[in-house]
Amino acid sequence: MFKSIRIRAALAAVVCLAALVYLLPSVTDNLPSFWKEHLTKEKIHLGLDLQGGTHLVLEVDTNKAVESSLERMANNLKDTLMENKVRFHNLERRKGDIIVEMQEGAPGGSIENILKDHFPDLEIASSEKVAGKETATLRFQAKRIAEIKKLAVEQSLETIRNRVDQFGVSEPEIIPEGTDRIIVQLPGIKDVERAKNLIGKTALLEFKLVDDEHSLDDALKGNVPEGDVLLYGYNQNRETGGRTSSPYLLKNKTLMTGESIESAQVKISDRFGESYVSIKFNPQGAADFERITGENVKKRLAIILDGAVYSAPVIQERIGGGQAQITGSFTLDDAKDLAIVLRAGALPAPVNVLEERTVGPSLGQDSIEKGLWSTFIAGMLVIIFMLVYYKLSGIIADVALLLNMLLLVGALAAFRATLTLPGIAGIVLTIGMAVDANVLIFERIKEELRTGKTVRAAIEAGYNKAFSAILDSNVTTLIAAVFLFQFGTGPVKGFAVTLTIGLIASMFTAIFVTRIIFDYFAWSKKIQTLSV
């Protein structure tokens, strides 16, 4: 260590001043603008359990993403086979496979050619010939599956980010975790249910034609015609709050999806003051829409969101201009949320909520108060104790403690670490454990004094001999803190951080800073006895 007291004192002062600089923004808002620009204006970052908010762990169902891709492939394959005049009995997707049944002897080899030429991502997993029929099972190549899964997660991340952005939460965090999980943190959010719905909604918008030719009743009894699908629409009776569902028989082929939508806005209808969503298609979408409406005048076009029919208005005439309306029994919030998901786009795969932790702002506020009071009282107790037990040296220990706290909080602000409720517990615990280093040194000094050494020698011996104990014991606690940090979730991580910083700061103050004060009295002031 440097011998000169002045240099050491200057060094200590610089470190403490730095901490103060980082600490100030959290304490006061009235900082001169030069400060804000050149130094820092970051307040201490509070965890969700202190400021209130919600933490969600979402899982992207990547398998479903693969299945949807495969479904689209199957449809394309059907079309291509027919174009190339390759005959087949049946082609359908079952889970992760496409099964193609053909007549034996029919140009089966051409399946391989078709795949090679048009569908390089598919491969023949197996094929068998049974009773004159040849059945080939096709799958995605493993490489392609991995790609689809990765893409699904990335797209989901992007889409969720867009949705959350539009929701207007300040400082949201959306981070991927592992291969298929996404962490969403929304500080200060008021309506958690609405946020969860908004984020988790797959929001697949589809346009299908209503099948007026076949009987709806027949279908309800179980006879759904080939190429049709039975879907339901839900109506909420505003007065009774009850829900009714009405069935629709639709042609399965999806004519357009939400991808064709360029923008969506909430509007209020003049007639009943109801909210609805007005959508505008992109140029290709507008052209498609014009064609579809032109070809199907007087038929009904169903607008379906995530498999539920919102409405099925009659197409009065060909609609150019690329605009349409989605009506339903919407509240204003419903309409706003629908517009948000339409603008942000559909999720490529369903998203499940694996974990949710929400803390209301009142509990957060309570926790902060309790935490601060505990810290204060614990601090007072320890300060008084040190004073009483070690007398004047106790004052030195107390100064070290206060500096310790200053450095701890300053470091939290400087590293932009998050302060959580367990983190505050960590600060309180640090107050208790930090004194340990001082105690070790002081007890050692006492011992050395008892053997008759001079004040200077006793101080020197005390610090030197106590050092190994302080180092080893603190290093092991730090190891434990590292494990805590690795293993813990948000709040627990906060505890590990404050404990770690607290211990390192305590080593600095106990070994370096207090030594300056002792040395000053021993060398400069040349005292003969030590009050310890």
Added chain:
Amino acid sequence: MELIKSSTNINFVGSFKVAATISLIVIAISIGSVIMHGGLNLGIDFAGGTVMQVKFPKATSTESIRDALKQIKLEGSIIQQFSSQEVVIRTAEASSDLKGLSSRVKEALSTAYGKGGYEVRRVEVVGPKVGKDITNKAIMAIVFSWIAMLVYVAWRFEFRFGVGGIVALIHDVIVTIGVLSLLNREFSLTIIAALLTIVGYSINDTIVIYDRIRENMRKGLKKNLGEIMNISINETLGRTILTSLTVFFVLVILLVMGGEVLYDFTLAMLVGVISGVYSTVYIASPLVLAWEKIRPSKMRKI
């Protein structure tokens, strides 16, 4: 001021056998309690499920809340009362759909008390997948921390010291879990954090005494290890008591003033700290002593 006279000479080593018996009994009680309770009282962090902390503007009984939950068939939930106005509702993981669970509970409460008639202070939902993840991570963290301590202490001192230390740590964790089990407290993530902290604190404590033993061994005194240990423990007694007292007081304050969220954590820490001091003197050191009788240490200057 002197809490402990500098010339104390308590014969700690003499009571090692008695202490060993006490330790075994305490460990037996701890393990026994866990077995009797049929395992640990696992919180949702490990078992999965939903927890909601709800505050009412006036005193509300658990019966009325249970009635309200009957509508959505959740009257079997555990309802714990924090205060006359505040409860914690815990629904079992076995309930069908975890996704909509919290919103359904909110709906049921709205129906019974009106939309503004209650305040949701906190919600935690843990799906079964995450629950299992957390359980695995927790066990690994504790076991690896033990191993890490063993390695570090063995490196800085000698292998036998590492073994003494790790046995003391295992003792501390078992005792803490045992006491929590006796009091039927819930096992949550923060309890694991407390256990890891206890590991850190206990080894911290143990090392201070080891350090003194090492120093005295190197002095070349003409005493056997048992006597050196006695001297070392007596010499560090002042510091041991002082530090333990400060940590203890600080934790008591946290327990009383820290609020419900931190309560279990602080309780675990308190038990662990007491156990930590005990294990340092009466488990770690005796083990090193016993080892010495089988094979003398290389750290001594003869």
